[in-house]
Each structure stands twice: as C-alpha cells, then as structure tokens.
Amino acid sequence: MFSRIQKKLFLTVTSYWAFSVTFYQFLTIYNFEQKWVGFISVGMLSLTALLIPYKILRYPVYLISSLGGLYILIPMSETKFFPWLANFYAKLQEVSQIFVSGRANFLPHEMAAVLLLFTILILIELLVEFKQVWLSALFLVGYLLILAIYNSQNFYLPILLVLAVGLLQHFYLNQQKQNVPHRSFFPIIFLLVILAVSAVYLPKEDAQRAILSQTSHFRNWLNDKGVYHLIQKQDLPQATRTGFSENDEQLGGPIFDDNQIVFEALQTKGHYWRVESKSLYTGSGWQTSQRERAVSNQSVNQMTYATFESKQQLTLPEEIAVKIAYQGTYLPIPYGLVEINLQTNEQIGLSHSIDSDRIDASESLEAASVLMNWQDLDYSLSDLASVPLSIPKGPVNYLQLPDSLPMTVQSLTESLVAEQETLIQKVQAIESYLKTDDLFRYSKVDALYPDPEQDFVAHFLFESHVGYCDHFSSAMTVMLRSIGIPARWVKGFASGDPMAVEEDRIRYAIRNNDAHSWVEVYFEGYGWLPFEPTPSFSQPLQEEEDETVETTNLTSESTEQSFTEEQVDSTNETASIVEEAESSDTVVQAEQNNERVSLQLFGRLIGAIAILFLAFGTFYLHKWRVYLITILLLRWKKQPFEAAYPYLLKQFEPVVKRQNNQSLIEYAYQVEQVIPSFNQKFIDVTKIYEAQLYGRQSVINKEQLMKIKQLAKQISQTKIKAPVK
Structure with missing residues (x-):
C-alpha cells in the first residue's frame, strides 16, 4: 500500500x-x-x-x-x-x-x-x-x-x-x-x-476587473454575433435580453443581444423613438407614479402629439411610414410635433398620458401600419445658454430621490458643476463626465447586480463603473436631481439600422437591440429636452457643430436591455446609405473609424492567438524533432535504417564520446551504462543496425521498426545529459 x-x-x-x-x-x-x-x-x-x-x-x-x-x-x-x-x-x-x-x-x-x-x-x-x-x-x-x-x-x-x-x-x-x-x-x-x-x-473584484477589461472587445464581438442570445434562448431564468421592458423596478446585471425587428420606419433621417418617461426612483430601479399612469387625452385612430413649449422652433414637415411587428400597445413617437394616423378600417382607441408622454392603443398594434406627419425640434445648445433653472408645473415631482441615496452622489455632482454657472453648462458637465471619463466602461455582458441593500446608481458610480444605457442614464438623472435640476428617465429606441433607400427616403429597421434609455431635462420655454450620457451614443437633436459638447460626435455602436447597440457588422452598409440620403460626411467618417478600431482589435486578438500557436508549435517541434526526423527518414529514404541510425547515434555523442577504434555495440553498452533509463533500447537498435550493415539481415520487420521508433521517442522525451559526478 x-x-x-x-x-x-x-x-x-x-x-x-x-x-x-x-x-x-x-x-x-x-x-x-x-x-x-x-x-x-x-x-x-x-x-x-x-x-x-x-x-x-x-x-x-x-x-x-x-x-x-x-x-x-x-x-x-x-x-x-x-x-x-x-x-x-x-x-x-x-x-x-x-x-x-x-x-x-x-x-x-x-x-x-x-x-x-x-x-x-x-x-x-x-x-x-x-x-x-x-x-x-x-x-x-x-x-x-x-x-x-x-x-x-x-x-x-x-x-x-x-x-x-x-x-x-x-x-x-x-x-x-x-x-x-x-x-x-x-x-x-x-x-x-x-x-x-x-x-x-x-476577493476577486480587482482580478475580474482586469481580465474583463482586456477581454471586453472579444466578448462584445461574441454578443454581436448572437452567441449570448443563442444561450439565452434556452429560457433560463437568469438570462436577460435586449428589448423594451415595462418593468424597470430592478435594474442591473448582464444582458444579451436580440436582433428581432420590432418595427420598420420609412423616413428621411434617423432619430430617437420615445415611448415613456418614469419619474419615481426607488434606489434599485424606476417606477411610474400614479399621476404618470393617468390618461389625459383619448381619440380614435388619430392623435396629435407635441413635446415642446412656446419658444421651440420646428423643422418643415415630413412623412414617416411605420410598420409595427411587436405585440404591445405602446406607440413609439419621435420628438417634436407629430400627427398620428393608424392605417386601418377598425376603430382603435389611442390614449395619451401627458405626464409620461406615453401613447397607448386600446389593443395590440402587431402588424399595424401608422402614418406620421412629423416636424422635428429645431434648436441649438447655444439657444439654451440663457435659460434659467425652473421647476415644471404639475403634480409630478421631478426632484424625487429616496432617503437611502448616499450623500456621496450629491457631493460628486457638486464637485463636477462647481465652476459652471448656467443650467446648460451644469447639465453638459455631468453628461460629459459620464460619457468621456476613462473611469467608466460600457459593457452589456460585464454589468453586475448591486447587492440588495446597495443603491443602483451609487454602486455604478463608485464601485463597478461598468454598465450600459440604464446605468449611465439613471446616474445622470439622479445626479441632476441631487443638485435641484428637474430631470426624468426616458425609455424608447435608438435610430436603428438603415436597410434600403426607397426614392428619397430610407427604410430603417428598429430591433430589440435598439431599445434604449436616456435623460430629459426641463428648460423653461422649450420643454423637456433629451440628453445622452451613454458612451458611443449620440442624441440626434443636439447640434454637432457646438464645440462645447464633444460627446455628440459618435454614432451608436452598441445596444442594450431596455437597451441597445447598433450592429458593428452593418457599419459599411449604414455609412453608404446615410451618405446617399443625408450626405453626412461626419457620420460616415465616425462609422468608418469605429469599424477600423474594431478590425484593429480583432486583428490584435488573432495575432495574439497566432503567436501563441506559433510558440507552442515551435516548442513542440523542438522537443520532438528527433522522433519526427526519424519517422521521416524511415518513410522517405530508400535505405531508411541506414539513414536513421547514424542520426540517432549523433544524439548521444555530446554526452558519451565515441572512441575511434570503438565498435558500435561497445559504444551502445557504454551509453546504456551512463544513461540506464533507456533500458537496452539503444543496444537492441544497434544490434539490428549491425545485422543489416554486415549482411546478416536485409529486411527490417515491423517489430524491429517499432524498436527504432521507441528509441527515437525516448530520446525526444528524455533530456540527455551525463550524470553529475
């Protein structure tokens, strides 16, 4: 034993x-x-x-x-x-x-x-x-x-x-x-x-954070290709996928992409699609207040919708044709003035809650066609420079925060806006901090759940620093409220993917991947205006020419839970379509830059893998070179053993020097004495070689051939060296 x-x-x-x-x-x-x-x-x-x-x-x-x-x-x-x-x-x-x-x-x-x-x-x-x-x-x-x-x-x-x-x-x-x-x-x-x-x-957080940071591009690539969605299709309770969700009471955790089309829109340009806002922050997520659920307006098949106040200017009207594929009753609407017409002979009721700006139908809108006459908001950030802070009138408290919110959130926010004077400057300072600071990292697959007793926003700001749009938008909304600026959390969809050009308009596909959340801030005379704190997303309503906001120059390249990420694979096609329809050199250049960065990262990954394989292959070939060369000599030489044995003989000479008058068999015995682990293999092979060399045997049988291979294999496995005296 x-x-x-x-x-x-x-x-x-x-x-x-x-x-x-x-x-x-x-x-x-x-x-x-x-x-x-x-x-x-x-x-x-x-x-x-x-x-x-x-x-x-x-x-x-x-x-x-x-x-x-x-x-x-x-x-x-x-x-x-x-x-x-x-x-x-x-x-x-x-x-x-x-x-x-x-x-x-x-x-x-x-x-x-x-x-x-x-x-x-x-x-x-x-x-x-x-x-x-x-x-x-x-x-x-x-x-x-x-x-x-x-x-x-x-x-x-x-x-x-x-x-x-x-x-x-x-x-x-x-x-x-x-x-x-x-x-x-x-x-x-x-x-x-x-x-x-x-x-x-x-504790594993530091090690995990380092590994996650180095592998995030590869795992996001897997997510884009649908690997995580394939896993999520098993319907395991822990999995969450991208898409519009009614329940936002518990935010956080990883999400996996879902490429299913939600609706299509034929229009001249891309824009955000708003569904609703939520005002009640609980510390773990968002809820709709009682007032926000109240219906303000009702009509049948038609409705006029507006998201602006008296000082707001509008663009010229254009027509949008929407084809719906989802089963819900909510209706996504662009910002501005919208005249809604359901293309149906049935009587379908439409209801509008002014406080959440949400429109719902009386029944499912699946397969419905909607015609919208739309005028976009027309303002610049410079127009907002003189707008003072004011609280919107109404029953909804847009400064509400839970008592459990850590004071560190307010302290951080105050330090960010300490040198800012106007309302728009303070809003931009917070937006820029979340969007551009290297402390934060955008990832859907690496996002963590906070502990049950932890505040969702505080956990993101001070511990994890990793998340997607829910994290960034919730953080900005709560930070603004903590210093007395009215803000609300908004859900809807990003612009989607351009699919085809039809006459003078573009057909966009909006998918579950394009579900998104952002922030609205109240500006007196203009109404609730959108802001985008999530990295790699741009808010179409903010003018790119305004140099004070660097974060509006990027196009979406990732999507999320409530919440979205445009597909990297489609950037070439997207760029060409947008260039034809909008002649937007800035958008095209940004998308090409994103694609080039993605290709560079993927190329580095492939290069690293190739180097590892090359290193492993070099090590393997070096270690087994004696065995491999012997096999080749036995297979390809006309006199295989006469070529293989001298090669094997040379492997021992650095350790045991052969004398000029020493016979092969005497040398073999000497080698076996110095290196006993060969167990007579070298002696047996030497006897076979001498028998063939001196004419006693002309053909090598399989058993003898196997002994030669075994000797070559053991030479490869054994580090031949003379014993220490």
Missing part, C-alpha cells in the same frame, strides 16, 4: 483541490446550505482512489461515499439513512421524468448534484488510476465556463486553478519518468493549496 500511496499521492492531492473547488462553485450557484460537504465528499472519493487498490472494494466505497455526501446535501423528511434513500430515489425518478418529458426547462438541483458528483467520481478514477490528466481538466474548465455563462458569474480564479493543476500534473508525469524525487513536489502542493483557498475565499 505504501508503494501505491507514494506513486499516486501527488495526483490525488492536486486533483482533490481542482474537483472540490469546482464542486463548491456548483453548491454556491444552487444555494445548497451545507457547502462544506462538497470538500468532504470529494475528499472521501479521493482517499478511496488513493488507498484502495482493488476495484471490487474500491467501487462500493465510492458509492457509499457519494450517497453519504448526498444524504447531507439533500435532506428529506426522513432522518434515517435507508428511509431517506428510498425517498431520495423516488424524488430522483420524479424530477427525471419531469425533465426528460420537457415539462421543466432547467435541470433540478437534485439531479444536477447527482450527475456532477458521479461525474467527479469517474474523473477521479480515470485520473488517479489511469493518469487521464487533460480529460479531467478540460471537463472542469468547460463546466465552469458553462456555469458562469448561464448564471451570470465569474469563475476566473477557479478556472486558473484547474488549468494550473492540469499543467502541474502533466509536468509531474513527465518528470516521474526521469525518477525525480517526490519531495521536490511538496512546494508545488503548498502553492496549490494557497491558490485553491484564494479561488474560494479571497
């Missing part, structure tokens, strides 16, 4: 940490109370593999250890083991039938625990008994990645631990062939223990 422990101790100890840490992540995700049982269960399985050499005894102990762990992890109504076992078996049958029949779209935690524990059992047996290192490592890494994706978690340290264990085990097995003393591995085992404890207990 001592000999078995000596041979298998390193593999057992290292694999224990990899398997137990992985099992711990599973128990955490599924909210098992007795998480410590995972370490005990995996430990019992590992000890069984280490101590019991006979399968007839080892396998029953495996089973008993597994059932013992499940007995503690999954308590039933029965406290005694055998009644528990009967109930557990019945429960397992029940959930298995539900899952297999398709009545459940998730794997019940009882079945998941059984499957994972027994999979770990099999992998421990394969690793400890049969030394299948990479099979175990690849399974654990793959499982942790799946667990992370489907549950919005980050398991970077556990994955690094598993990979480190795999590499060390591979290194150990190679070194074992060269009889390296086992005591040299105890420092490695100690380091693995430290790494495993770190993977479970130490």
Whole structure:
C-alpha cells in the first residue's frame, strides 16, 4: 500500500483541490446550505482512489461515499439513512421524468448534484488510476465556463486553478519518468493549496476587473454575433435580453443581444423613438407614479402629439411610414410635433398620458401600419445658454430621490458643476463626465447586480463603473436631481439600422437591440429636452457643430436591455446609405473609424492567438524533432535504417564520446551504462543496425521498426545529459 500511496499521492492531492473547488462553485450557484460537504465528499472519493487498490472494494466505497455526501446535501423528511434513500430515489425518478418529458426547462438541483458528483467520481478514477490528466481538466474548465455563462458569474480564479493543476500534473508525469524525487513536489502542493483557498475565499473584484477589461472587445464581438442570445434562448431564468421592458423596478446585471425587428420606419433621417418617461426612483430601479399612469387625452385612430413649449422652433414637415411587428400597445413617437394616423378600417382607441408622454392603443398594434406627419425640434445648445433653472408645473415631482441615496452622489455632482454657472453648462458637465471619463466602461455582458441593500446608481458610480444605457442614464438623472435640476428617465429606441433607400427616403429597421434609455431635462420655454450620457451614443437633436459638447460626435455602436447597440457588422452598409440620403460626411467618417478600431482589435486578438500557436508549435517541434526526423527518414529514404541510425547515434555523442577504434555495440553498452533509463533500447537498435550493415539481415520487420521508433521517442522525451559526478 505504501508503494501505491507514494506513486499516486501527488495526483490525488492536486486533483482533490481542482474537483472540490469546482464542486463548491456548483453548491454556491444552487444555494445548497451545507457547502462544506462538497470538500468532504470529494475528499472521501479521493482517499478511496488513493488507498484502495482493488476495484471490487474500491467501487462500493465510492458509492457509499457519494450517497453519504448526498444524504447531507439533500435532506428529506426522513432522518434515517435507508428511509431517506428510498425517498431520495423516488424524488430522483420524479424530477427525471419531469425533465426528460420537457415539462421543466432547467435541470433540478437534485439531479444536477447527482450527475456532477458521479461525474467527479469517474474523473477521479480515470485520473488517479489511469493518469487521464487533460480529460479531467478540460471537463472542469468547460463546466465552469458553462456555469458562469448561464448564471451570470465569474469563475476566473477557479478556472486558473484547474488549468494550473492540469499543467502541474502533466509536468509531474513527465518528470516521474526521469525518477525525480517526490519531495521536490511538496512546494508545488503548498502553492496549490494557497491558490485553491484564494479561488474560494479571497476577493476577486480587482482580478475580474482586469481580465474583463482586456477581454471586453472579444466578448462584445461574441454578443454581436448572437452567441449570448443563442444561450439565452434556452429560457433560463437568469438570462436577460435586449428589448423594451415595462418593468424597470430592478435594474442591473448582464444582458444579451436580440436582433428581432420590432418595427420598420420609412423616413428621411434617423432619430430617437420615445415611448415613456418614469419619474419615481426607488434606489434599485424606476417606477411610474400614479399621476404618470393617468390618461389625459383619448381619440380614435388619430392623435396629435407635441413635446415642446412656446419658444421651440420646428423643422418643415415630413412623412414617416411605420410598420409595427411587436405585440404591445405602446406607440413609439419621435420628438417634436407629430400627427398620428393608424392605417386601418377598425376603430382603435389611442390614449395619451401627458405626464409620461406615453401613447397607448386600446389593443395590440402587431402588424399595424401608422402614418406620421412629423416636424422635428429645431434648436441649438447655444439657444439654451440663457435659460434659467425652473421647476415644471404639475403634480409630478421631478426632484424625487429616496432617503437611502448616499450623500456621496450629491457631493460628486457638486464637485463636477462647481465652476459652471448656467443650467446648460451644469447639465453638459455631468453628461460629459459620464460619457468621456476613462473611469467608466460600457459593457452589456460585464454589468453586475448591486447587492440588495446597495443603491443602483451609487454602486455604478463608485464601485463597478461598468454598465450600459440604464446605468449611465439613471446616474445622470439622479445626479441632476441631487443638485435641484428637474430631470426624468426616458425609455424608447435608438435610430436603428438603415436597410434600403426607397426614392428619397430610407427604410430603417428598429430591433430589440435598439431599445434604449436616456435623460430629459426641463428648460423653461422649450420643454423637456433629451440628453445622452451613454458612451458611443449620440442624441440626434443636439447640434454637432457646438464645440462645447464633444460627446455628440459618435454614432451608436452598441445596444442594450431596455437597451441597445447598433450592429458593428452593418457599419459599411449604414455609412453608404446615410451618405446617399443625408450626405453626412461626419457620420460616415465616425462609422468608418469605429469599424477600423474594431478590425484593429480583432486583428490584435488573432495575432495574439497566432503567436501563441506559433510558440507552442515551435516548442513542440523542438522537443520532438528527433522522433519526427526519424519517422521521416524511415518513410522517405530508400535505405531508411541506414539513414536513421547514424542520426540517432549523433544524439548521444555530446554526452558519451565515441572512441575511434570503438565498435558500435561497445559504444551502445557504454551509453546504456551512463544513461540506464533507456533500458537496452539503444543496444537492441544497434544490434539490428549491425545485422543489416554486415549482411546478416536485409529486411527490417515491423517489430524491429517499432524498436527504432521507441528509441527515437525516448530520446525526444528524455533530456540527455551525463550524470553529475
């Protein structure tokens, strides 16, 4: 037994940490109370593999250890083991039938625990008994990645631990062939223990933030290609996808792109589509106040809608034709003056709430056609320079904030506007801070949920600094309110993707990806005006010629939950269409710059991968060059052995110098004395060569050919050097 422990101790100890840490992540995700049982269960399985050499005894102990762990992890109504076992078996049958029949779209935690524990059992047996290192490592890494994706978690340290264990085990097995003393591995085992404890207990935010920052472009590219949406289509409860949502009470967390078209619009230029505003901030999200839900105007099939006050100027009217594909009752509307006409013979009621500026139909608008006569707002930011701060009249409090909001939000805002005098300057200062400061990073897939007791905006401003439009727009709205500037949170859609030019107009496709949120600020005489704090988005109503706002020169390149991101793949087509229809050199140049940056980043990623493959290939070829060259000589030379043996002979000469009068067989014996690990292989091959050289054998059989290959392989695997005297 001592000999078995000596041979298998390193593999057992290292694999224990990899398997137990992985099992711990599973128990955490599924909210098992007795998480410590995972370490005990995996430990019992590992000890069984280490101590019991006979399968007839080892396998029953495996089973008993597994059932013992499940007995503690999954308590039933029965406290005694055998009644528990009967109930557990019945429960397992029940959930298995539900899952297999398709009545459940998730794997019940009882079945998941059984499957994972027994999979770990099999992998421990394969690793400890049969030394299948990479099979175990690849399974654990793959499982942790799946667990992370489907549950919005980050398991970077556990994955690094598993990979480190795999590499060390591979290194150990190679070194074992060269009889390296086992005591040299105890420092490695100690380091693995430290790494495993770190993977479970130490804070991971800094490491996660660094890794997330370096990989965000690649993961956003995966999101654009629909990888995360494909995962989300499994209908797991943790997943959230982009699109217009009625419920905004709990904001945060990652979102995944959905490219489904919501509606199409035939128009002369792109613009934001407004649906509603929400005024009640709770600390975790936004709600519609009682007043905002009140209906102010009603009509049938037609309605006039306006979002401006007396000083506001308007552009010349144009016609917009909208084709709706969604099933909701809400109607997206552009800013300005809009005359709405539903193209239908049915009597469909339209209702308008002035306080939220939301229009709803009395029934679903799916497949409806809407004709809009539209006049856009016509103002510049310079027009707002002299507008003083004022509070809009009405029952809705646009300065409302929860008592739980940390004072640090107001302190930060006051420091940002300390040197600003006018209302527009203060608004722009806050907008520019969120949009251009390097502290903040736009990402849909890296956004985190705040803790239940944390304020959503404060968590974003002072801790995570990562988010999408919900984060940036909510932050700006709350910051403005904290210093007494009336503001409200607005939802709707960004401009969408130009699809085709039809006569003098462009057909835009607005998708779930284009759902978006932004901010409105009240300016007396002009009304509620939109502002865009989210990086890489531009508010079409703000003039680009105004140099005080640098953040209006970018075009949308990403979309989100409530909330959106234009597709990078379509930027070339978008640029050409917009250039034809609008002759907008600025927009075209911005889109081309975005595409060039994306291609550069993707090229760097491909280059890094190519360098890694090149480095690995160079290392592999160098290590196995003797074996590979021998194979080529045996295959392509007319006298293969006469070419291969002299090449193999040269590999030993740097270590054991051959004398001029020394025969080959004498030299072979001398080499084997210096390097005994070859176990007569060089002597056997030398005898074969001499037999062929001196005419005693003209043809090499398969067995002899195999001996030559084995010698070449061992030379490649062994670092040939003379023993230290």
